[in-house]
Amino acid sequence: xxxxxxxxxxxxxxxxxxxxxxxxxxxxxxxxxxxxxxxxxxxxxxxxxxxxxxxxxxxxxxxxxxxxxxxxxxxxxxxxxxxxxxxxxxxxxxxxxxxxxxxxxxxxxxxxxxxxxxxxxxxxxxxxxxxxxxxxxxxxxxxxxxxxxxxxxxxxxxxxxxxxxxxxxxxxxxxxxxxxxxxxxxxxxxxxxxxxxxxxxxxxxxxxxxxxxxxxxxxxxxxxxxxxxxxxxxxxxxxxxxxxxxxxxxxxxxxxxxxxxxxxxxxxxxxxxxxxxxxxxxxxxxxxxxxxxxxxxxxxxxxxxxxxxxxxxxxxxxxxxxxxxxxxxxxxxxxxxxxxxxxxxxxxxxxxxxxxxxxxxxxxxxxxxxxxxxxxxxxxxxxxxxxxxxxxxxxxxxxxxxxxxxxxxxxxxxxxxxxxxxxxxxxxxxxxxxxxxxxxxxxxxxxxxxxxxxxxxxxxxxxxxxxxxxxxxxxxxxxxxxxxxxxxxxxxxxxxxxxxxxxxxxxxxxxxxxxxxxxxxxxxxxxxxxxxxxxxxxxxxxxxxxxxxxxxxxxxxxxxx
Amino acid sequence: xxxxxxxxxxxxxxxxxxxxxxxxxxxxxxxxxxx
Numbered sequence: 001x002x003x004x005x006x007x008x009x010x011x012x013x014x015x016x017x018x019x020x021x022x023x024x025x026x027x028x029x030x031x032x033x034x035x036x037x038x039x040x041x042x043x044x045x046x047x048x049x050x051x052x053x054x055x056x057x058x059x060x061x062x063x064x065x066x067x068x069x070x071x072x073x074x075x076x077x078x079x080x081x082x083x084x085x086x087x088x089x090x091x092x093x094x095x096x097x098x099x100x101x102x103x104x105x106x107x108x109x110x111x112x113x114x115x116x117x118x119x120x121x122x123x124x125x126x127x128x129x130x131x132x133x134x135x136x137x138x139x140x141x142x143x144x145x146x147x148x149x150x151x152x153x154x155x156x157x158x159x160x161x162x163x164x165x166x167x168x169x170x171x172x173x174x175x176x177x178x179x180x181x182x183x184x185x186x187x188x189x190x191x192x193x194x195x196x197x198x199x200x201x202x203x204x205x206x207x208x209x210x211x212x213x214x215x216x217x218x219x220x221x222x223x224x225x226x227x228x229x230x231x232x233x234x235x236x237x238x239x240x241x242x243x244x245x246x247x248x249x250x251x252x253x254x255x256x257x258x259x260x261x262x263x264x265x266x267x268x269x270x271x272x273x274x275x276x277x278x279x280x281x282x283x284x285x286x287x288x289x290x291x292x293x294x295x296x297x298x299x300x301x302x303x304x305x306x307x308x309x310x311x312x313x314x315x316x317x318x319x320x321x322x323x324x325x326x327x328x329x330x331x332x333x334x335x336x337x338x339x340x341x342x343x344x345x346x347x348x349x350x351x352x353x354x355x356x357x358x359x360x361x362x363x364x365x366x367x368x369x370x371x372x373x374x375x376x377x378x379x380x381x382x383x384x385x386x387x388x389x390x391x392x393x394x395x396x397x398x399x400x401x402x403x404x405x406x407x408x409x410x411x412x413x414x415x416x417x418x419x420x421x422x423x424x425x426x427x428x429x430x431x432x433x434x435x436x437x438x439x440x441x442x443x444x445x446x447x448x449x450x451x452x453x454x455x456x457x458x459x460x461x462x463x464x465x466x467x468x469x470x471x472x473x474x475x476x477x478x479x480x481x482x483x484x485x486x487x488x489x490x491x492x493x494x495x496x497x498x499x500x501x502x503x504x505x506x507x508x509x510x511x512x513x514x515x516x517x518x519x520x521x522x523x524x525x526x527x528x529x530x531x532x533x534x535x536x537x538x539x540x541x542x543x544x545x546x547x548x549x550x551x552x553x554x555x556x557x558x559x560x561x
Numbered sequence: 562x563x564x565x566x567x568x569x570x571x572x573x574x575x576x577x578x579x580x581x582x583x584x585x586x587x588x589x590x591x592x593x594x595x596x
Binding site (some may be wrong): 208 | 569570572576577584591
């Protein structure tokens, strides 16, 4: 990569870390360190909420998914605006009004200490591991693209993040998130402009060609429990997942607990409700435009350069045969695309339909060869194929004008760092507030707790980096992060719903939580064909039903906010 | 930003409706062939 691109990345890293160091001033207690003394404006918190959710996985994996699978993944987010509106009138006023540091602290006020400790422990368990995955995901890609050792890639992402998160606390995290969202959205828009300018046929024709392969199909109204992304799984399963994530996951709850007021906290969540689906659609559309770009420009058979090199080295005859088939297939696909575009402009409707069908067939032939190449790569390397995650990085490095690759790499780092920083900050909060302060040392000076909080953030940072180095070979980037959370998410949401139902009791909540997790585990292992998006619905419903039944005739302890 | 919640709710619903309508238009305009 050109030195100007590296200079852009270096400037980005220096600005983020320097700003974090600047924000260490004036923080004297843990309310300042973890919650910025509840003083942040709604728009900064809103951008922070969005930046936290938008990880490097989204930037690399989802754009790649757009290139291979089209726009239908956007259905996954259909429940998000609904969830945000529900949270705005339910959990947000309760949590903000209760003046808690963690969402789980509220559960002790409402139920008992063991329910709080168990939910907080589950959060530490799932988020502690997923934080490592969030660092590992972009590290693996950078490692393969630049040929660096994975440890150096983890260090490049992990060390600056740990430094500014440890020193600056939530102030540094939030204001870095604001800058990072600007970098990310700026990079995405720049890529869209370049892609449209470089399209060799009119955009309208290009989209019709992409549409012939089904990539512009957004809505799937079939009610199929084993199909992951449908309209119904997005609306129902997605709503429950987003309710759990934004309502009960400390990494998100802590963002809006730092807002000035309940109104500002609510407004910050609604910012995501406004912009998440359009932003996600834009990210997927970039993938579709990259597919079109590679329809008219020769694309690599395997986008992961290391896999390609290994197949070529270990099975040269297989590689040569695949390359020959691939070369023929993409030449035919390009010719079919040009013919389809010409027919869209000048041909009859019948000729256009025929040309689009020919293009679809040519695209299928390319996919068959790529499938064989991916199988060969899997056989030779012993790794599951994750080629989809290399499509956008390869496109950016090989085809974008000077400087754009630097901006994109800075955006990937920004997306990773914003998610990791929020995770570390919230992991430390739960550790200190829900365990250290609750069970070991109730009284202490502000200076003591501030030191413990910074030390805890640093320990979690080191832990996440170590996990990242070893977890680099975990499965599909997107699904791993989502699947891991879905084991607990729905059940924890169920406990919070119970907390808002009058007359429910601590015993019911605790047993309900265990029952919900058992039910999700049973479905996950017993009926693996049920999509993971439904796990959240199952977990939440079982907890609410069991918890309510076990609370019949109990005391009347009411919500405190 | 102290907009009454009901107004905000209508705004959210309106933006989502417009977004979904645009996605629907994109799909129906360009997915001409049966899949």
